[in-house]
Amino acid sequence: MKTTLVLISSLLAVTGTGIGQERDYQLELPDTPGEAPRFTPPPDSAIPDNQFGEMVRRGRDLFINTQQLRGKYVGNDLNCVNCHVDAGRRADSAPLWAAYTMYPAYRGKNDRVNTMEERIQGCFRYSMNGKPPPSGSEELTAILTYHYWLAKGAPTGVALAGRGYPKLDSPDKTPAIRRGQQVYQAQCTICHADDGQGRKAEGEHIFPPLWGEDSFNWGAGMHRINTAANFIHANMPLGKPYSLSEQEAWDVAAYINSHERPQDPRNDGDLKTTDQTFHNHQCYYGDKINDAVLGSQAYPNPFE
Numbered sequence: 001m002k003t004t005l006v007l008i009s010s011l012l013a014v015t016g017t018g019i020g021q022e023r024d025y026q027l028e029l030p031d032t033p034g035e036a037p038r039f040t041p042p043p044d045s046a047i048p049d050n051q052f053g054e055m056v057r058r059g060r061d062l063f064i065n066t067q068q069l070r071g072k073y074v075g076n077d078l079n080c081v082n083c084h085v086d087a088g089r090r091a092d093s094a095p096l097w098a099a100y101t102m103y104p105a106y107r108g109k110n111d112r113v114n115t116m117e118e119r120i121q122g123c124f125r126y127s128m129n130g131k132p133p134p135s136g137s138e139e140l141t142a143i144l145t146y147h148y149w150l151a152k153g154a155p156t157g158v159a160l161a162g163r164g165y166p167k168l169d170s171p172d173k174t175p176a177i178r179r180g181q182q183v184y185q186a187q188c189t190i191c192h193a194d195d196g197q198g199r200k201a202e203g204e205h206i207f208p209p210l211w212g213e214d215s216f217n218w219g220a221g222m223h224r225i226n227t228a229a230n231f232i233h234a235n236m237p238l239g240k241p242y243s244l245s246e247q248e249a250w251d252v253a254a255y256i257n258s259h260e261r262p263q264d265p266r267n268d269g270d271l272k273t274t275d276q277t278f279h280n281h282q283c284y285y286g287d288k289i290n291d292a293v294l295g296s297q298a299y300p301n302p303f304e
């Protein structure tokens with residue numbers, strides 16, 4: 001029975017229900033053309049020794065150790081660098097240099113043209129389960145300045161190779177939570193632990209939590225099975241990118257996103273409406289998995 005339920009819900013999640021399709025506000029980044037130009041960001045050693053350079057360094061520091069803003073703008077245990085690996089430099093890990101030159105841009109998520117600042121604020125609200133630092137604040141300016149610095153010399157408005165996470169083809173088999181659990185236990189627990197809570201040293205996470213109260217919320221891009229599969233295939237296990245088969249990446253993405261996490265901050269109390277309005281994509285929000293509807297026991301957002 002359980003297996004049937006899991007199968008049905010994963011099928012539903014993967015094929016979509018067709019209801020309210022036009023209201024799925026979480027569209028992915030557009031595809032980068034195959035012949036896209038390559039770009040190498042300037043080295044840290046080239047950051048100038050002046051006030052501008054100080055701002056770049058401050059932004060880099062906030063990006064790597066975002067926990068400095070815990071309680072002020074950050075509501076979970078993550079740092080920006082956890083999903084934008086190598087301080088936002090690594091190609092295929094949504095690098096900042098490939099992002100900076102592509103804004104302002106239309107975003108389906110909120111159905112209007114967004115500035116770079118707003119895009120960064122979005123990651124604070126959802127991926128960091130936080131409260132976005134206001135435009136003009138020292139924190140946002142520093143992070144923005146770091147993005148700008150990494151993109152120095154890149155052409156404006158040209159999609160660069162390595163932007164976002166490389167998109168996998170649709171899997172041969174519907175992603176399965178059970179198969180994903182096996183991949184997880186073999187490949188991921190050494191760092192992220194059996195319970196997905198990561199590992200700490202001296203009270204600080206050295207390996208980040210993948211679900212639960214201290215991870216990204218139900219509004220973050222990473223809760224989509226396809227986005228997580230893309231990220232995982234190109235970046236995990238850490239140090240062994242592209243070592244999982246594509247099917248393994250899809251399955252393990254299904255597994256990590258089949259657990260409860262902090263609530264989607266757009267939820268106004270009605271799970272069904274939130275699900276239909278914002279979650280018509282590949283995810284388990286609103287689906288019954290292991291006897292519980294995901295999202296119904298979501299952790300409250302500390303700032304909402």
Ligand code: HEC
Pocket residue numbers: 028029063066078079080081082083084094095096098099100102119120123124127128143163164165216220221222227
């Ligand atoms: C839990 C993972 C996660 C964390 C933590 C995270 N992000 Fe993101 N970020 C994403 C995902 C997923 C995308 C969308 C990539 C895609 O859809 O391919 C994204 C996209 C972005 C983009 C746009 C990239 C582009 O090419 O358009 C920027 C800029 C960004 N994030 C900045 C930040 C900043 C700044 C922080 C910290 C405050 C942060 N992110 C924290 C997952 C994360």
Ligand code: HEC
Pocket residue numbers: 078081082083085086183184187188189190191192206207208209210215216222228232236237238239244252253256
């Ligand atoms: C060798 C240790 C290690 C292994 C093994 C590993 N990871 Fe990670 N993982 C990390 C680290 C460290 C980060 C944060 C990256 C950074 O900050 O540079 C991370 C980040 C992540 C993230 C984004 C951040 C978050 O908290 O959601 C996901 C998702 C993830 N890993 C999934 C996996 C999966 C799935 C596997 C198994 C296939 C795996 N990882 C194996 C160390 C590891």
